[in-house]
Amino acid sequence: MADDLLRENEPETAYDASSIEVLEGLEPVRKRPGMYIGGTDERALHHLVAEVLDNSMDEAVAGHANRLEVELNEDYSVTIRDNGRGIPVDPHPKFPDKSALEVILCTLHAGGKFSGKAYQTSGGLHGVGASVVNALSDYMRVEVARNKELYMQQFSRGIPDGPIEKIGAAPNRRGTMVTFHADEQIFGHHRFKPKRMITMVRSKAYLFSGVEIRWKSAIDDGETPTEAVFHFPGGLADYLNERMNGSTAYADTPFAGKVQFAEKFGADTAGSVEWAINWTPSRDGFIQSYCNTVPTPEGGTHEAGFWAAILKGIRAYGELVNNRKASQITRDDIMNGGCALVSCFIREPEFVGQTKDRLATTEAQRLVENSVRDHFDNWLAGNTKAAGAILDYLVLKSEERLRRRQEKETARKSATKKLRLPGKLTDCSATNREGTELFIVEGDSAGGSAKMARDRKTQALLPLRGKILNVLGAASSKIGTNAEINDLCQALGVGIGTKFNVDDLRYDKIIIMTDADVDGAHIAALLMTFFFTQMRPMIDKGHLYLACPPLFRLTQGAKRVYCTDELEKEAALAKGLGGKGRIDVSRFKGLGEMDAKDLKDTTMNPETRKLIRVSIDEDEPGETSDLVERLMGKKPEMRFQYIQENAQFVEELDV
């Protein structure tokens, strides 16, 4: 890439240290890495690559770079290089004795992407990524070629080894090169995996057809190429064809397109959307969405806009061809068998959390919906054969869905009549499963408040007395005769082990609601172990949840605030409640102490509560069973060994 000079005469003055704004200092990253990269497991580790790669992609999308290189080195360090403008190296106006580069890498919330001046649409926005990677790397080296000079600075665990140095001339080079080695103190035995990295690299190239990305790996896993070049002028349509992998599709070529928002909504609207979708009867559908090349696995407003456009388009087309059943098609039907890719670029996107799993920018919904809708109407009108086939398929799916619902309704009604439900179950009144919830609560007193706090229509309660049997330590005959477990199975309407059928579940969400103390955590762990070993599909299909009751209630006059932990409490006390007089702090010892209103507001009401969905790390399902066996299994020596190996971690959790 050295010989590739992009826009040689482009002035670099417009993007210099003054474009880099500072909002806050570094520090808490090493202490609480999870807050910044969502954990310390393998997924979090790979997130480091994403953060650095996203910065180079942002340069490319802004039109300053067209070539990137990603290399996994022999010592498992990673090098990412671009031919962009180079991170600014001049002294920072706020900290004249430091270069902008050092400020960026050693300060949280330092970046050039807050105001949209240096970048129009960028994946980065919090000014956190590069400094987080630096803080979590035991070694980091950044080289910047700018103005025909080569600069270099090295860091260990977020601290500079020395000031920035000019290490030579760079007549034919420009851009940034970052090499980092993830810190084993943070990530333990996890290592970068070539397969995971190449998938990420390849998808970036698909998402932005103006970039070529070279991949190299010194680690050969036997299945991933050690060298490759990715450049996809066909963009998402190419990617979709590859993802669908030869499955028969209703349209010969996907419905795909790209809209520059400025052309449709006026020059002030920066950004664009690109999409590709096709339907197939031979596999489940999927959607993969991105914003500014950052994957958004939990979707968000851009996805909502996209599906709205497709749904409205299909229904309108149905009306046009006099297919009256088209009006019963729902979003779920559209997604059934629909394989879709959506990638948008917008200015100042808002995400939920630093790992950016879900896009929250409301504007994106309108922009995407309006852009896609016109194109879709035209496409349907111009591809009548495919349009007819897709419409028929979706109508069929909607009919199947309606039939299934009816069957389930009657099944549930007769089941409620016939089923012998456990006496202590307080059932909900809804007759069909959709939207219903079963709270498994600890103790009878908690059950009392919960009974008053619940929504009778959709929320059912099952109080458990004491701790349930630890199924990992028990013989299977004992499991079958255990009274608490029998009650649980009856309430859920299912059998255990091989007899478990997830479709029989009588509720949509199963929510474990225990006290926020050690005993409560133990009961929750026992229940989760039980579900994990005996009713695993219930977790895989996302039915199991943990309620998050608060630990503290702060009151000041009429103002009330709930806090889930000590940290939140301290923060709330420091900030004040905005009322007058003394702040009273009460600590809930158990759910039973909370009055019904408190319990409803904080823990049960779907509008205001927090819930954690229990899931299994898809990448390491084996690790989960291994860990469950070690922690909950019969052999105390395994538990002891785990505690010894992870003592530091366990201690931290206790803080």
Ligand SMILES: Nc1ncnc2c1ncn2[C@@H]1O[C@H](COP(=O)(O)OP(=O)(O)OP(=O)(O)O)[C@@H](O)[C@H]1O
């Ligand atoms: N490869 C690069 N080329 C040019 N500038 C860069 C590069 N990498 C980082 N920067 C500059 O450093 C700033 C800080 O980067 P950092 O990754 O810390 O945060 P961000 O990308 O702004 O936001 P986020 O925390 O959401 O990733 C960027 O805003 C950009 O101005």
